[in-house]
Amino acid sequence: MKFLQALTALDIIALAIFILAWTAYEPMLKAVARGKGVINTDMTVIRAAWMRNMAGRENKFMDGQLLGHTLNSASFFASSNLILIAGAAGVLFGGEGAFRSASSLMVLKTSSRLLFEAQIALVLLALARGLLDFIWAIRQMNYCLAAIGAAPDTEDKSLQRAYGDTTARLLNPALSSFNRGVRGYYFALAAAAWLFGPGAFIATTLAALTLLFTRQRKSPSAKAVGDLRRMIEKL
Template sequence: MDFAYWLNEHLIDVLATAWFFICWIGYSEFSRKRAKKVHCLSSVLQQYRKQWILRMLRRDNRIGDVAIIANLERNASFLASTSILVIAGLVTAVASTDKIHVLLTGLPFSEANISPLQLQFKILLLLFVHVFAFFTFTWSMRQYGFSAILLGSTPMHDEDTSNDPSNNFAFNFAKVIDQAGHSYNYGLRAYYFSMAILAWLFNTWLFLLAVAFVVAILYAREFHSKTLKTMIRAGELKGQTQALK
């Protein structure tokens, strides 16, 4: 079997896979660059994180700050643990492709001409996405751990330095927490796009629509959600320059 024949036989699957990665990677790049021009959840949270650290420097009691970082790390830890369970299930599914194939081909809207090999590829793609999510969540956990160490090394309350908005320690502390938040967000996006792959187990066209739907949901929530508008109003961030770029 030459490559041209193979490509002709699996052209739709190749295009669908390309569509998936273009939307996933493309949206990540789009949102990153868009956040530098307009307000979104990530850019607004950047402002709040720096405000948080600046206020923390003015307090002697930082037990609440420790609790916040621990809670953020716990969220990433939960999803990392969930990814391990999903990965274990998908590895089992790869070994049972024939049984799953028989089950899926009998369901409504399922493509009757799908081969066990094609099904195995789709499960492997789903496995890849969750492995990626696991690494991003664990990296987020580590970064929150670094933040806890920075919190422990925070200078004691000093009015002269804590009132300085360009405080170098506060800026870099907030930057570490911000990077941890970005890693957590990348992992969440991987979870969203993995939901679209589930549609591919049934129908390719349904998968293409599901990927587009995920992009639309992510864009609406990150750039036009009511939560974003409320956070902007709460912090009076409208018109301010972006921090921590």
Template structure:
């Protein structure tokens, strides 16, 4: 076993995998996939692209997509800054470890575990960067697909509707990866509790997952978005 790695730490890591991985699977492939914010917003994307195909001027659609992609670019760049800050902490891990072991409410641990926790956090935010960067790139592909959409008419209506479905599918992938990146931010914040105690980490993970579930399945925003799509 790694120096300083306790059964409590192993339980916290397993709980992290269960909460983050399990919730992601349940919302995409499991029992929660049949409803929720993701499904409702995907239905709205399908309606959006169907309306887009019927319009001759698609500038408003491109502008909406550009606004969304700027948000993904912001979070991707922020993830880089956070990762850089964590790398700086790793470079000074020995001094920080000595200081942290003097703080009464922080759980005393080995230098190796302190470094391991920093690397773990770096991994979470690196994943967030790749998710947001890919969502940003997919936004470009979606804009190109919008530009390639023919104007719906009596002769090519089926072709246009089929193309609009493909654009909506691509836009849904943008949302999926951006959502995964945002969840990585949430769980990364929860992982800060590990520096205090594994139990704090586990409670923070449970709380974050509960907040995500409420927002995606029982919030007023979900009811507003899903109105007329259920």
């Protein structure tokens, strides 16, 4: 009850918009895409083709190197998340001193210590969710590396295709988790905007959502990935 009393009506609306955007983004993207037209769905087809080619290659060193590079990127982001989480947690548990320091900044709009702690906690929650996604992505990529190393040396085309498709079922969820982790930065930034007031919170949340959708559907990369998918499907 104390938490709700610390919020204005606009704060509650802003928080509701954020939660809706954060939780509904992926289902909305899938509904809009209907299997095609966005980077995430088109890339599942491209990765499946990669894994089928991997299964038919005699030398799979390159495939392991490519996936290892992605694994290093996920590890870097996970480490960065830990640093940001430690910083946010330091402010959250900094007590009255942290609140007074923040309140002295004219640009910040925080009316009470309880509201300030809620604002920082939301940033921390977004970062923590991203960290968990990165950790799960790293684990799944390690499973995929094992699958690449275990690929049978066979001339049976049907077995190669089946093995590649099954390995893609490991790789695609791994990269989806990685994408969710990166997306967590967008929503962590939106959550941080709450410190500048509910109006800035709403605007930044909607801006992050628009940016994510635009990059998925309208960016040059989205168009190129869509063209690649269509080429692969014609083969």
